[in-house]
Amino acid sequence: MSVAIGVRNLSRRYGAVQAADGVSFEIAAGEIFGLLGPNGAGKTTVVECILGLTEPDQGRIEICGIDARAQPRRARAKIGAVLQATGLQDKITPREALDAFAAFYPAPLQSDELLDRFGLREKQRAAYETLSGGQKQRLALALAFVGDPQVLVLDEPTARLDPQMRREVQDHIRVLKDARRAVLLTTHDMAEAEQLCDRIAVIAGGRIVAIGSPRALIAESGGTLEDAILRLTGRG
Amino acid sequence: MGALLHLTLLSLKLNFRNRMAILYGYLFPLIFLVAFWAIYRNDPVPLALHVGQLLTVTILGGACFGLPTTIVSERERGVWRRYRLLPARGWVFVVSILAARAVLLLTAGLLQLALAFAFGMPVPTHPFDLLLAFAATAAAFLAFGMVIAMLVDNVPAVQALGQCIFLPMLMIGGAAVRLESLPRWAQHASAFFPGRYAVEALQLSATGAGLSGAGFDLLALLLIAVAGGVAAAAMFRWDKALTPRRGWLLLALGMWAVVGVMAEARGRVALSAVQDTRDVGTAKDYVLPPKPAVAAPASWREVTDADMQKIAFDRLPPDEGIVSPVSRGDETPDPAILPQLDRIRDALPGWAPGTVSDPVQRARNLLAIAAVPDILQMEQVERFVPRLVFARLQAVIPPRDLPKILYWIALHPDAGSDAAIHRLGVFGLPDISGPTMPVRGRIMLYAFKLLGRLAGPLPNN
Numbered sequence: 001m002s003v004a005i006g007v008r009n010l011s012r013r014y015g016a017v018q019a020a021d022g023v024s025f026e027i028a029a030g031e032i033f034g035l036l037g038p039n040g041a042g043k044t045t046v047v048e049c050i051l052g053l054t055e056p057d058q059g060r061i062e063i064c065g066i067d068a069r070a071q072p073r074r075a076r077a078k079i080g081a082v083l084q085a086t087g088l089q090d091k092i093t094p095r096e097a098l099d100a101f102a103a104f105y106p107a108p109l110q111s112d113e114l115l116d117r118f119g120l121r122e123k124q125r126a127a128y129e130t131l132s133g134g135q136k137q138r139l140a141l142a143l144a145f146v147g148d149p150q151v152l153v154l155d156e157p158t159a160r161l162d163p164q165m166r167r168e169v170q171d172h173i174r175v176l177k178d179a180r181r182a183v184l185l186t187t188h189d190m191a192e193a194e195q196l197c198d199r200i201a202v203i204a205g206g207r208i209v210a211i212g213s214p215r216a217l218i219a220e221s222g223g224t225l226e227d228a229i230l231r232l233t234g235r236g
Numbered sequence: 237m238g239a240l241l242h243l244t245l246l247s248l249k250l251n252f253r254n255r256m257a258i259l260y261g262y263l264f265p266l267i268f269l270v271a272f273w274a275i276y277r278n279d280p281v282p283l284a285l286h287v288g289q290l291l292t293v294t295i296l297g298g299a300c301f302g303l304p305t306t307i308v309s310e311r312e313r314g315v316w317r318r319y320r321l322l323p324a325r326g327w328v329f330v331v332s333i334l335a336a337r338a339v340l341l342l343t344a345g346l347l348q349l350a351l352a353f354a355f356g357m358p359v360p361t362h363p364f365d366l367l368l369a370f371a372a373t374a375a376a377f378l379a380f381g382m383v384i385a386m387l388v389d390n391v392p393a394v395q396a397l398g399q400c401i402f403l404p405m406l407m408i409g410g411a412a413v414r415l416e417s418l419p420r421w422a423q424h425a426s427a428f429f430p431g432r433y434a435v436e437a438l439q440l441s442a443t444g445a446g447l448s449g450a451g452f453d454l455l456a457l458l459l460i461a462v463a464g465g466v467a468a469a470a471m472f473r474w475d476k477a478l479t480p481r482r483g484w485l486l487l488a489l490g491m492w493a494v495v496g497v498m499a500e501a502r503g504r505v506a507l508s509a510v511q512d513t514r515d516v517g518t519a520k521d522y523v524l525p526p527k528p529a530v531a532a533p534a535s536w537r538e539v540t541d542a543d544m545q546k547i548a549f550d551r552l553p554p555d556e557g558i559v560s561p562v563s564r565g566d567e568t569p570d571p572a573i574l575p576q577l578d579r580i581r582d583a584l585p586g587w588a589p590g591t592v593s594d595p596v597q598r599a600r601n602l603l604a605i606a607a608v609p610d611i612l613q614m615e616q617v618e619r620f621v622p623r624l625v626f627a628r629l630q631a632v633i634p635p636r637d638l639p640k641i642l643y644w645i646a647l648h649p650d651a652g653s654d655a656a657i658h659r660l661g662v663f664g665l666p667d668i669s670g671p672t673m674p675v676r677g678r679i680m681l682y683a684f685k686l687l688g689r690l691a692g693p694l695p696n697n
Contacts, residue, residue, distance in 0.1 A: 051321055053475070077323035085475075086314035086321075091253040096246060103242040104322045127253075147323070 002029045003062070004151050004182030005050065010059030011206075012045050019045035020056065021206035029150070030180040032173065034187065034197035034214075038233055042206040043186045047155055050184065051081055064150050077105065080144030081153040082137075090129035094120045094139050097128070098146060105147035118142040118172070134165035141172060152176055152183045158192060170196060190226045194218075200225075204233035240328050240335075247336035251306075261302055261340050265294040265348045273355050283357040284558060285613055288439030290352070291345050291370060292411045292431055298341045299377030300401050304385035304394045307333060311476050312390060320474045330472070334378055341374050362446035369437035369447060372457040376430050379464025383488045386471035386480050405431040427505045428496030430460045443558060452502070456495040463491030516559060516677040519647045522551050522684055536596055536637075536644035541691075544643055549693040552684055560610055560681040563619040565696065573617050580605065580621060580663045584628045587663075589656035595633050599641045600679060601656035602629055603686075607678035608657055608665055626686050639690045646683035649676045 005027040012020040027033040048054035052072040061068040068075035102108035115121045118138040158166040194214045202210040221228035406412035408422040409429035426432040437453035467488040471480045524546045553559040589601035606625045609618035654672045688694030
């Protein structure tokens with residue numbers, strides 16, 4: 001198995017709160033890996049550490065064999081990400097954003113290709129502020145793909161989308177699997193996690209409390225995936 | 237490098253799509269310029285004496301409002317957090333936004349100068365120095381703009397903090413109100429604001445002797461820029477959720493204090509650079525070469541018409557210029573300065589230095605009343621005082637002697653006492669500090685000019 005993301009014993013404390021506590025997991029190329037847990041469980045901290053947005057107190061993070069803490073820029077070149085709390089300037093157009101982001105990668109995908117792939121061709125010259133929520137999310141995905149990344153980190157990529165848009169985004173994620181990309185996905189949508197993820201890590205109190213396939217987790221709980229998560233996080 | 241250029245151009249493009257940014261970045265400086273032009277519409281040389289202030293206000297607005305507003309608003313909406321995910325060093329994003337802002341400031345400054353030229357402002361005496369002074373000022377204010385951007389969490393806070401910096405700098409920092417019209421305490425306070433050094437460096441480059449006389453101003457601006465840059469770098473944050481390291485603010489503001497103390501220590505504050513101390517040459521520059529056979533007069537009583545005919549009155553600075561201006565006889569002063577002129581006129585008869593027994597010293601003392609406002613560039617006042625002095629000279633010195641005495645003073649600017657320049661308070665004129673040689677130079681020029689009116693070559697209309 002070719003490891004795309006390797007996290008070993010990752011810990012991060014914010015004051016009195018241990019946001020991540022000895023978190024370890026590996027994600028293989030071509031695998032969609034879900035990171036699930038209640039709000040405040042530590043998902044965002046783990047994601048931010050992987051992306052280099054937060055410096056962990058300890059632990060090792062490897063992206064495609066690159067030590068992400070020692071060589072953060074090299075590691076970031078392998079990652080595409082969609083985060084919730086990000087945006088773009090009001091007046092920027094999708095094409096300008098794609099062109100600007102492409103300038104940071106040695107072999108970026110063509111903006112035209114991404115505009116077509118994510119259905120933004122008609123809006124390529126529209127100001128960001130005029131795009132719908134779904135269009136903005138598609139643009140965020142397109143930007144994550146600019147560098148033709150080996151690893152995708154998607155933090156609730158379908159949140160606040162209508163059902164049709166959600167399905168479109170999910171289709172894009174499935175395509176990634178076929179292209180042998182590794183995907184780290186966080187979501188509160190249990191159906192989405194069950195349909196998309198090969199494996200799921202359940203996090204609570206900053207610790208990974210279970211890792212397994214959706215089917216295995218469901219089988220263990222004897223109910224639904226939601227039941228499994230609630231039970232594992234002590235809320236069921 | 238490609239990414240940096242791409243991002244810089246994109247920043248510029250986005251700025252030009254933002255109506256408010258255009259309003260603040262370009263329209264506001266032009267409005268300020270028009271306001272200055274209207275206020276000082278009677279200046280002999282339109283706007284020339286205010287170009288330092290105008291450019292400073294432009295840079296201040298763009299750097300302390302425009303820059304942090306852009307950064308904070310982008311950070312608020314997560315743009316910078318998104319940038320952080322790109323495989324590039326952080327400085328690329330910072331430099332790109334600073335470079336874009338520098339271009340905006342430069343173009344706004346050029347636009348302002350272009351309009352000023354249209355209003356009749358002369359071409360700057362030292363254009364390259366002006367560019368350097370502009371760069372140093374921009375560096376100082378952009379660095380502080382970055383500090384503001386790192387310090388605050390939202391755009392309203394930028395506006396609030398920006399105003400806290402902007403308004404004092406305008407009112408008592410020398411950026412909008414001329415220092416000589418401020419009380420002494422405010423002049424001292426201004427030494428602790430970078431605006432003062434910006435105005436001085438820019439003004440000296442535009443109408444003065446260039447940056448050669450503004451070494452301290454440049455040093456002050458660069459120190460403030462470096463301290464602000466270091467503080468901003470230490471406080472840098474991609475995400476508004478992160479807490480800024482506010483302690484570094486002390487470094488940025490501390491440098492303002494250090495520069496102020498340095499200025500005070502070297503007498504910088506009293507030696508106001510708003511004085512126009514440019515070299516006006518020596519008496520020889522205004523006298524035709526002597527014929528070998530003719531000896532110079534040994535005293536003022538021996539001065540002859542032939543001596544006076546050797547004076548090259550056409551070499552004197554024009555009456556409409558900045559140096560030693562003289563109003564036309566038919567010119568009406570602005571009502572705003574009438575009280576000051578009345579005060580001078582009323583105080584002249586009782587002014588002790590103007591009644592000393594030695595007629596040469598008496599005339600020299602009276603000429604100092606015209607020379608000091610000229611040095612201090614006291615707007616319109618400086619142009620009308622020479623006429624008051626001229627009238628007084630004609631009243632207290634016999635008509636037969638006055639041309640000879642003026643000739644003598646003009647040819648001997650270093651002779652006699654200049655202590656009278658410290659006794660001008662009765663006229664409402666400020667004390668002048670520092671070397672008195674520039675004042676003596678202006679006394680010389682006015683002696684020549686008034687002599688020219690008596691002797692005929694210069695019109696006394």
